[in-house]
Amino acid sequence: METRIPRRVAGLRGLTRRFGDRAVLDGLDLDIEGGEFIALLGRSGSGKSTLLRALAGLDRDLDGELSVGDSVAVAFQEPRLVPWKRVRANVALGLDVPDAGARADRALEEVGLSERADAWPLTLSGGEAQRASLARALVREPELLLLDEPFSALDALTRITVHQLVLDLWALHRPAVLLVTHDVDEALLLADRVLVLSEGRIAHEYAVTAPRPRHRDHPDLVNLRDRLLRALGVAACEHPTDPPEERR
C-alpha cells in the first residue's frame, strides 16, 4: 500500500521580527506541507504581511529559524504589472528559460487571458490584471504560492470567479498556498487549514474538512465561522433576540 509522506515546503521556528522595540512576529512556529491550502487571518496590524514577506525572502532582518525552498512565488493585493511591458512579457518577466514566451502563453491560457496577451497592463480590468498576476506567479511552477489579499480589491462577482480559478489552478499544479486575507468566509471557502495570527504567533489553527465546492451555509463552516470570529475578537453572528438596531 502506498503511503503519502508529506513534503515540507517551509518550516519556521521561533521566528521573530522586531520593528524598534516591538516584536511584530514573536517566536512564531509554522510548518507548511506540500500541496496544502492555508489561509492566514489576523487583525489589522497583527503581522500577516510581515510573515508573508519573511516567507517570500523579502526580509532579512529576522531572528529564529526560517527554512523555505527556492521555489516561491508571490501575488500581491495590487497586481504590480510593469506598465511599459505587454501582458505576455509581464508574465515571462525574469523567467530565464528558452521557452519563456511559450510558457507565459500557457499560463495566460490557464487563467483565461490568452486574448489579452498583447494588451498593455493599463487597459486590463481589475479582475484581468489579477489573473495576469496569478499567471506570472504560476508560470514559475512554485512549490509555495504566497497570496497577499489578492482578491480584496475585486467586486463581489469577479471575486467569486477568481476564487474558483485559484481552486482550479491549485488542483492542477498543487503548490502549497498561503493566502493572507481579512475575509473569514473566503478563508473557509478556500483553505484546508485556517490560521489566526495574534501577539506575534499562530494563536489558533482550524482544519477545514468540508468537501469542495463549499457553500457558506454548510454546518461545519457555520460553526467554524463562529469560532474564528471569536478568535479574532469580533462579536459572533447576530442572535435572534438582539434588538433590531444592533443587527447588521
Ligand SMILES: Nc1ncnc2c1ncn2[C@@H]1O[C@H](COP(=O)(O)OP(=O)(O)OP(=O)(O)O)[C@@H](O)[C@H]1O
Ligand atoms: N517597515 C516597517 N517599519 C516599522 N513598522 C512596520 C514596518 N512594516 C510593518 N510594520 C508594523 O508591523 C505591524 C504589522 O504590520 P503588517 O503589515 O505585517 O500587518 P498586517 O497584519 O498585514 O496588517 P493589515 O491587515 O492591516 O494589512 C504594524 O503595526 C506595522 O505598522
